[in-house]
Amino acid sequence: MLKWVNDHLEETIMAVLLFLITAIISYSVIMRYIFNDSPSWAEEITRFFFIWSAFISIGLCIKRQSSIRIDILLTVLSEKACRVLLILVNIFIIAVFAYWLKGAVSVTKTLINNGQTSPALLVPMWIIYGSSVVGFALGIVRCAQQVFINAAELRNGR
Structure with a gap:
């Protein structure tokens, strides 16, 4: 179960959200x-x-190493130096x-305490802003995984 979550969590959530966006807009x-007669809640x-x-995609991009980055330095460094640099970059991230x-x-927390809701659906706004908490936490987890992967490769002499 944990392997499936590790391998497919972000993709599954994003696929469901994309399907829902498409269905609701249609x-x-x-x-x-x-x-x-246009529903007032659909756009919101x-x-x-x-x-x-968008916030869930942070973890997915890091996991797939598909984030925008400048690779020119990585092309001129040795494999070992590349791994060290990637570890340092991921620690910085x-x-x-x-x-x-x-x-x-x-x-x-502030939004939970003040009880602000969205205009059309009256959804608590902390649920929407909570996406940043989830996204940044996923980013930290995925970067930590990259650090451990690169450290293991260094220990194995690659």
């Missing part, structure tokens, strides 16, 4: 142009799903995400 378009919920998918996570938790 429903809204049909209601608007065929029945002349799709925006919330998009926000969640963990520190940045930890700093952002602290701020995201603070904002989310």
Whole structure:
């Protein structure tokens, strides 16, 4: 079970969110142009799903190593030096995400305490802002995994 979660968590959540976004927008378009009655909640919920998918994608991009980066230095370094550099970069990214996570938790706690809700759906806004907490935490976990993978490769002489 844990292996499946490690391998497919982000992809599954993002696929479900993309399906829901597509279905809700399609429903809204049909209601608007065929029945002349657009639901007021459709735009808001799709925006919330998009926000969640954006933050969930942080962990996925790190896991797949598909983040935007400048690789020119990696092409001229030895394999061992590359691994050391990647470990240092991932440790730096963990520190940045930890700093952002602290701020995201603070904002989310404030929203829990003040009870702010969204205009159309009356969804508690801490649920939406909680996406940043989840995204940054996933980013930290995935960067830590990359550190351990690269450290293991260094120990094995690669």
